Amino acid sequence: MPYAELPKPIRSLLVAGGLEPEAPPERRIFTNRDLNLDRISIVGFDMDYTLAIYRQEAITEVSLRSAVDKLIGRGHPEQLRAVEADPRFAIRGLMVDKRLGNVMKMDRHGYVGRAYHGRRRLSSEERKAIYRFQRLGQERERFAEVDTLFELPEVALFAELVELIDSRPELWPGGKPPGYAEIWQDVRECIDEAHRDGSIKDLVRKDPGAYIERDPDLPETLHKFRSAGKKLFLLTNSFFPYTDAVLRYLLGKSSPSYADWLAYFDWVVVGSGKPGFFGDERPFQELDRKGAMVGAPRLEVQRGKIYQGGNQLGLQASFGVHPDEVLYVGDHIYGDIVRSKKSSGWRTALIVQELQQELAVRRAREITLDEIEALYTLRARIAAQVSAERHLARALGRVTVEELMAREGLDEAAATRLLETTRASVRRQVERLRAYEEETREILDRRGLEVDETFNPYWGSSFSERHDTSRFGSQVEYYACIYTSRVSNFRYVSPSKYFISPHGSMPHWHVG
Numbered sequence: 001m002p003y004a005e006l007p008k009p010i011r012s013l014l015v016a017g018g019l020e021p022e023a024p025p026e027r028r029i030f031t032n033r034d035l036n037l038d039r040i041s042i043v044g045f046d047m048d049y050t051l052a053i054y055r056q057e058a059i060t061e062v063s064l065r066s067a068v069d070k071l072i073g074r075g076h077p078e079q080l081r082a083v084e085a086d087p088r089f090a091i092r093g094l095m096v097d098k099r100l101g102n103v104m105k106m107d108r109h110g111y112v113g114r115a116y117h118g119r120r121r122l123s124s125e126e127r128k129a130i131y132r133f134q135r136l137g138q139e140r141e142r143f144a145e146v147d148t149l150f151e152l153p154e155v156a157l158f159a160e161l162v163e164l165i166d167s168r169p170e171l172w173p174g175g176k177p178p179g180y181a182e183i184w185q186d187v188r189e190c191i192d193e194a195h196r197d198g199s200i201k202d203l204v205r206k207d208p209g210a211y212i213e214r215d216p217d218l219p220e221t222l223h224k225f226r227s228a229g230k231k232l233f234l235l236t237n238s239f240f241p242y243t244d245a246v247l248r249y250l251l252g253k254s255s256p257s258y259a260d261w262l263a264y265f266d267w268v269v270v271g272s273g274k275p276g277f278f279g280d281e282r283p284f285q286e287l288d289r290k291g292a293m294v295g296a297p298r299l300e301v302q303r304g305k306i307y308q309g310g311n312q313l314g315l316q317a318s319f320g321v322h323p324d325e326v327l328y329v330g331d332h333i334y335g336d337i338v339r340s341k342k343s344s345g346w347r348t349a350l351i352v353q354e355l356q357q358e359l360a361v362r363r364a365r366e367i368t369l370d371e372i373e374a375l376y377t378l379r380a381r382i383a384a385q386v387s388a389e390r391h392l393a394r395a396l397g398r399v400t401v402e403e404l405m406a407r408e409g410l411d412e413a414a415a416t417r418l419l420e421t422t423r424a425s426v427r428r429q430v431e432r433l434r435a436y437e438e439e440t441r442e443i444l445d446r447r448g449l450e451v452d453e454t455f456n457p458y459w460g461s462s463f464s465e466r467h468d469t470s471r472f473g474s475q476v477e478y479y480a481c482i483y484t485s486r487v488s489n490f491r492y493v494s495p496s497k498y499f500i501s502p503h504g505s506m507p508h509w510h511v512g
């Protein structure tokens with residue numbers, strides 16, 4: 001019996017007794033590859049953008065401000081201070097063409113579906129002229145992938161700088177602004193520096209509430225894993241003082257059963273240097289509870305202690321279980337998921353914050369999305385018919401009156417009439433279908449625009465591109481065993497849930 005159909009008093013009784021309430025749609029967990037939570041004995045978490053969900057607008061704003069300060073310090077024009085970047089301009093999964101100053105979004109085949117130069121959208125002619133034959137594998141150096149939420153501010157800032165270079169080159173000494181690639185490098189370095197020198201982290205540490213959402217369900221979710229007998233670990237690239245401030249804000253004093261945030265985790269590894277952590281053999285440095293170094297670096301670790309650095313094999317050895325009994329939850333497709341999956345054998349859960357809005361929009365625009373789906377199918381059918389009719393028209397064009405007279409014994413007038421009327425009717429059919437095709441395309445474009453606008457006015461949905469999976473969407477699908485919008489969504493599922501993936505299919509499996 002579906003849970004929602006149980007009588008309400010029974011439902012609340014069950015929930016009070018510990019049964020999970022039903023997850024709101026935005027908080028569901030999705031499965032790419034079967035995963036049995038019952039077989040998972042250890043669950044690890046990344047911190048930034050995984051346990052800690054940042055307020056993107058606030059973090060973009062401080063990243064921009066500190067990067068702009070540093071850029072001006074490097075000799076870029078003072079006018080940069082007036083730059084207002086739109087945080088919606090940058091989303092995960094974009095690709096930056098450093099050489100030409102463009103930012104683009106691709107579908108799962110690597111085809112560029114839309115692109116901007118600065119903040120100006122390239123027309124489809126411009127886009128095709130540049131990228132039609134561009135394959136990324138050939139020119140790795142020229143492109144930068146945007147695959148973490150950390151990188152969004154630099155993309156927004158880069159686009160503004162490209163605008164400024166094009167519209168006001170006189171702002172730079174001698175009217176000679178740097179090239180786009182050079183500007184990209186400067187923006188990258190300044191943002192990196194802002195992260196490294198504490199310009200950003202100090203602000204967050206002073207007032208975590210302004211930059212990080214406190215998720216009231218998080219402590220309970222971790223506790224639920226622990227009560228089910230699972231051990232937990234933290235594996236973050238952030239260093240101890242920052243980690244301590246953030247997790248104290250998120251987990252400290254959240255429950256009388258836990259003295260502090262450290263009590264939730266059996267192993268804590270900070271400053272881990274992922275993705276290198278998964279392949280290198282660096283030693284672990286033990287830290288005390290205040291973050292001070294204790295003893296000499298070593299290769300093996302013990303449960304219940306705090307370490308900095310280290311490597312995956314050493315941590316795995318301390319777990320004492322097979323790697324496929326370990327689930328690692330992170331937000332970085334490459335650093336957390338691809339590398340860990342390839343070299344550790346750990347199972348993976350990807351936190352995709354963007355899903356929350358994606359699912360809300362999908363729900364709100366359900367009818368339009370269904371219409372788009374139907375229109376695409378229709379358009380494909382019409383296109384197939386147009387092509388068949390044109391093939392027929394070409395064949396008819398080759399038939400002569402003389403042939404028809406000789407073969408069918410018709411007189412010239414009858415043969416001419418028959419051929420003309422047949423050709424005319426095929427022509428009419430092609431015209432009718434083409435008009436229909438055009439009309440369908442127009443409605444499709446209009447509906448597509450409407451929906452894109454709701455997802456993101458510049459890029460549409462992060463997960464799709466032109467009715468296909470986007471490059472980002474296909475990475476989410478390909479690399480993560482399961483994915484969801486936030487860690488606390490696990491509170492809605494049983495700790496022994498068997499996640500079963502929808503079965504894949506290929507076009508030739510559905511021949512009717």
Ligand SMILES: [Mg+2]
Nearest residue numbers: 046048049331
């Ligand atoms: Mg992270």
